[in-house]
Amino acid sequence: MSEQISGGYLLFLGHCRSKLDTKTASGILQWRPDRCIGQFRLSEDAVDLGLPDIDPVEAVTSGARTMVVGVAPVGGAIQPEWVQPIIAALDAGMDVAAGMHSKLSDNPDIAAAALTNGRQLFDVRHASGKQPIATGEKRLGRRLLTVGTDCASGKKYTALAVHAEMARRGLEASFRATGQTGILISGEGVAIDAVVSDFAAGAAESLSPNNHPDHWDIIEGQGSLFHLAYAGVSLSLLHGSQPDAIIVCHEPGRQHIDDYPSYLLPDIMACIDANLTAARLTNPDVRCVGIALDTSRLNDTERNAVIRKMSAETGLLVFDPVATGASELVDLLVRIWPGSDYPNR
Amino acid sequence: MSEQISGGYLLFLGHCRSKLDTKTASGILQWRPDRCIGQFRLSEDAVDLGLPDIDPVEAVTSGARTMVVGVAPVGGAIQPEWVQPIIAALDAGMDVAAGMHSKLSDNPDIAAAALTNGRQLFDVRHASGKQPIATGEKRLGRRLLTVGTDCASGKKYTALAVHAEMARRGLEASFRATGQTGILISGEGVAIDAVVSDFAAGAAESLSPNNHPDHWDIIEGQGSLFHLAYAGVSLSLLHGSQPDAIIVCHEPGRQHIDDYPSYLLPDIMACIDANLTAARLTNPDVRCVGIALDTSRLNDTERNAVIRKMSAETGLLVFDPVATGASELVDLLVRIWPGSDYPNR
Numbered sequence: 001m002s003e004q005i006s007g008g009y010l011l012f013l014g015h016c017r018s019k020l021d022t023k024t025a026s027g028i029l030q031w032r033p034d035r036c037i038g039q040f041r042l043s044e045d046a047v048d049l050g051l052p053d054i055d056p057v058e059a060v061t062s063g064a065r066t067m068v069v070g071v072a073p074v075g076g077a078i079q080p081e082w083v084q085p086i087i088a089a090l091d092a093g094m095d096v097a098a099g100m101h102s103k104l105s106d107n108p109d110i111a112a113a114a115l116t117n118g119r120q121l122f123d124v125r126h127a128s129g130k131q132p133i134a135t136g137e138k139r140l141g142r143r144l145l146t147v148g149t150d151c152a153s154g155k156k157y158t159a160l161a162v163h164a165e166m167a168r169r170g171l172e173a174s175f176r177a178t179g180q181t182g183i184l185i186s187g188e189g190v191a192i193d194a195v196v197s198d199f200a201a202g203a204a205e206s207l208s209p210n211n212h213p214d215h216w217d218i219i220e221g222q223g224s225l226f227h228l229a230y231a232g233v234s235l236s237l238l239h240g241s242q243p244d245a246i247i248v249c250h251e252p253g254r255q256h257i258d259d260y261p262s263y264l265l266p267d268i269m270a271c272i273d274a275n276l277t278a279a280r281l282t283n284p285d286v287r288c289v290g291i292a293l294d295t296s297r298l299n300d301t302e303r304n305a306v307i308r309k310m311s312a313e314t315g316l317l318v319f320d321p322v323a324t325g326a327s328e329l330v331d332l333l334v335r336i337w338p339g340s341d342y343p344n345r
Numbered sequence: 346m347s348e349q350i351s352g353g354y355l356l357f358l359g360h361c362r363s364k365l366d367t368k369t370a371s372g373i374l375q376w377r378p379d380r381c382i383g384q385f386r387l388s389e390d391a392v393d394l395g396l397p398d399i400d401p402v403e404a405v406t407s408g409a410r411t412m413v414v415g416v417a418p419v420g421g422a423i424q425p426e427w428v429q430p431i432i433a434a435l436d437a438g439m440d441v442a443a444g445m446h447s448k449l450s451d452n453p454d455i456a457a458a459a460l461t462n463g464r465q466l467f468d469v470r471h472a473s474g475k476q477p478i479a480t481g482e483k484r485l486g487r488r489l490l491t492v493g494t495d496c497a498s499g500k501k502y503t504a505l506a507v508h509a510e511m512a513r514r515g516l517e518a519s520f521r522a523t524g525q526t527g528i529l530i531s532g533e534g535v536a537i538d539a540v541v542s543d544f545a546a547g548a549a550e551s552l553s554p555n556n557h558p559d560h561w562d563i564i565e566g567q568g569s570l571f572h573l574a575y576a577g578v579s580l581s582l583l584h585g586s587q588p589d590a591i592i593v594c595h596e597p598g599r600q601h602i603d604d605y606p607s608y609l610l611p612d613i614m615a616c617i618d619a620n621l622t623a624a625r626l627t628n629p630d631v632r633c634v635g636i637a638l639d640t641s642r643l644n645d646t647e648r649n650a651v652i653r654k655m656s657a658e659t660g661l662l663v664f665d666p667v668a669t670g671a672s673e674l675v676d677l678l679v680r681i682w683p684g685s686d687y688p689n690r
Binding site: 229277 | 472478480538539543545546547573575579580581582605607622623
C-alpha cells in the first residue's frame with residue numbers, strides 16, 4: 001500500500017541555487033537529521049545545507065541507502081543534467097526517491113539502470129499499489145488530523161511538531177505522511193491526492209491501521225474543505241482518518257485562498273464547524289483541540305496579540321508550533337485522553 | 346478529456362442469464378434506443394432485450410460502429426469466453442467499449458487485435474487522458490446536478506429523465522455522464538470516481554464547459570456527501586459542477602447506507618442543507634429545486650402518501666421521475682430561469 005523508503009539519505013541538490021526550491025531537502029534535514037548522511041551537489045554555488053559533500057559511492061560507504069531528489073524546480077520535471085547522477089546513485093547500490101510530477105520510472109535510462117542494479121525507484125507524488133474501498137469500521141488507537149483554512153497553512157509542520165513533542169516525551173505515536181515531502185521525511189506514507197478518488201478514503205483508512213488503544217497517529221492533513229479544487233481530497237482524508245482530534249491550521253492575515261484571489265478564506269469558526277460536522281460521519285466523538293497559527297510574518301507583539309485575541313474569541317488553545325511549540329497541545333491531549341501517557345514500547 | 350464513443354451500438358450479452366447483470370445494456374436501450382442496432386448473445390438462453398440477434402459482421406453492415414459489453418458480472422472481470430467474440434468485433438471493424446473493473450486493453454489478445462485493426466478500446470470505468478486542476482472560474486450556461494442521500498438512489502435516472510423531458514420540449518440541454526453506464530448511454534463523459542483525487546474537481550469543470558447562457562447541463566451525480574467511502578468524489582463533483590440547481594435523490598424507506606448497515610441514511614433536509622452549503626463555495630446562488638424519489642418498491646397509495654408528506658414537510662417539489670415524470674420539474678426550471686425556454690439550435 002504505502003511507500004517504504006530505506007534510510008539513510010543522500011540529499012541530491014543538483015545545480016539548484018534557490019533555497020525555496022530545495023525545501024524538500026531542508027524539510028527532511030530539519031525533521032530527520034539522523035537520516036541525512038550527506039548532500040550531493042553538481043556545482044559549488046548550489047544551495048549548501050551544511051551536510052558533507054559526498055558522491056554516491058562515498059555515500060554508500062557511509063551507510064546511505066537512498067538518494068533523495070531534494071530539489072523541486074518549477075514544473076516538477078526531471079532535469080536532463082540529473083539523469084547521469086541518478087544513474088550513478090543506482091550503480092552505487094542506492095534506491096532513488098523523488099516527489100516530482102514527472103516520474104523517475106518514466107525516464108527509460110533511469111528505469112533501465114534501476115532494473116540492471118536491482119534497485120527501487122520511489123515516485124512518492126504518485127500513489128503506488130492498489131488501494132482499498134473504505135469500510136468505515138472503527139479502528140483501535142487514537143488519531144489526530146491537522147486540517148486547514150487553506151493549502152500551505154502549516155498542516156504538515158504542525159503534525160510533525162506534535163509528533164516530535166510526543167516522541168520527546170516517550171509517548172507512543174506515529175507521524176502519518178500524506179504528501180510527498182512528508183513521505184520523504186518519514187520514509188513511508190500515501191500521497192493521498194494521487195489516489196484515484198474512489199479509493200481516497202480507503203487509502204486514508206489504511207494509512208492509520210488498527211493500533212494499541214493508547215497509540216496516537218498524527219496525520220498530516222491536505223488541502224482544505226474550503227478549497228475549490230482540493231476539498232474532495234480533504235473530505236476523503238477526514239472520513240478515512242476517523243480523527244478523535246483535529247487541529248485547524250491557519251495563517252493570520254491571509255485574505256484569500258492561495259492562488260485563487262476571488263475565493264476568500266473561510267472564517268476560522270466556520271472552518272472548525274465544517275470539519276467537525278463532516279468528521280462526525282465516521283467518528284461522532286471528534287473534537288477540535290486547538291488552532292495552529294503560522295505567525296512567521298508577524299513580530300513578537302503582533303504574534304502575542306493575535307494568539308490572545310483568537311484564544312479569547314474561540315475558547316480554544318491557540319499556538320504556533322514554530323514560535324511557541326507543541327508542548328501545551330500535547331499537555332491538552334494527555335489531559336483529555338488520559339491513557340495517552342502510555343509509554344512508547 | 347472525455348470519452349467519445351461512436352454509435353450505433355451492438356450490445357454484447359455473452360451467456361448472461363441474469364437481468365440484473367445486463368442492466369448496463371438495458372439502460373442503454375431504454376435511453377438511447379436509436380443507438381441500439383442489435384444484440385450479440387453467445388447462447389439462446391441468455392437475456393433477450395428484444396433486439397435483433399446479429400453477429401459483428403452483420404452489425405457493421407447494419408451501421409454499428411461500437412460493440413458495447415453490456416454485461417457486468419460480479420467482480421467486473423472480462424470472462425475468458427468473451428475474448429474471441431470481442432476480437433471478432435474488432436476484426437469486423439468495430440470499436441469495443443466496456444465499463445468493467447478489468448480493462449479491455451489489459452488483455453494482450455484484445456489489445457493486439459485492436460492495434461491490428463486500427464480500432465479503439467474504451468474502458469469507461471477508467472479515466473483516460475490528463476485532467477486539469479480546477480480553476481473555480483464561473484462558466485456561462487446553467488447547470489443542474491443530481492445529488493443523493495446515498496449511492497444507487499436514482500441520480501443517473503433522474504438526470505436522464507430531466508434531460509429527456511427538456512429534449513422533448515426542444516430546450517437546449519446536454520446530459521453529462523459521470524459514471525460508466527451514463528457514459529455508454531451518452532457516448533461521452535468522465536468517470537469521475539476514476540480520476541486521481543487532486544484532479545476530480547477539475548475534471549468536473551471540464552465536463553460542463555462554458556456554454557450558451559440559456560443552455561442547461563444536466564449532470565449525473567455520484568455517491569453522496571454522507572457516504573463514508575465516496576463523499577470526497579461527491580464533493581469534488583459538486584464544486585467543479587458549480588450547479589445553479591440541485592435535485593436530491595432518495596429512496597424512501599431505506600434505513601442505512603447501501604452495504605454499510607452501521608451508517609444510517611441522513612435526514613433529507615440535512616442532506617439538502619449540506620449540499621447547498623458546500624455548493625455555495627463555487628456558486629453562491631445555488632438552490633434546491635426538488636426531491637426525486639425512487640418509489641419503485643411502493644404501491645400507488647404509498648407513493649402518493651410519501652410524496653404528499655415530503656412535499657408538505659419540505660415545501661419542495663417532490664416527484665418520481667419514473668412514476669410521475671420530470672415534467673413538473675422542468676416547468677419549475679423554466680419558471681425560475683425564464684431564458685430556459687430558449688429553443689434548441
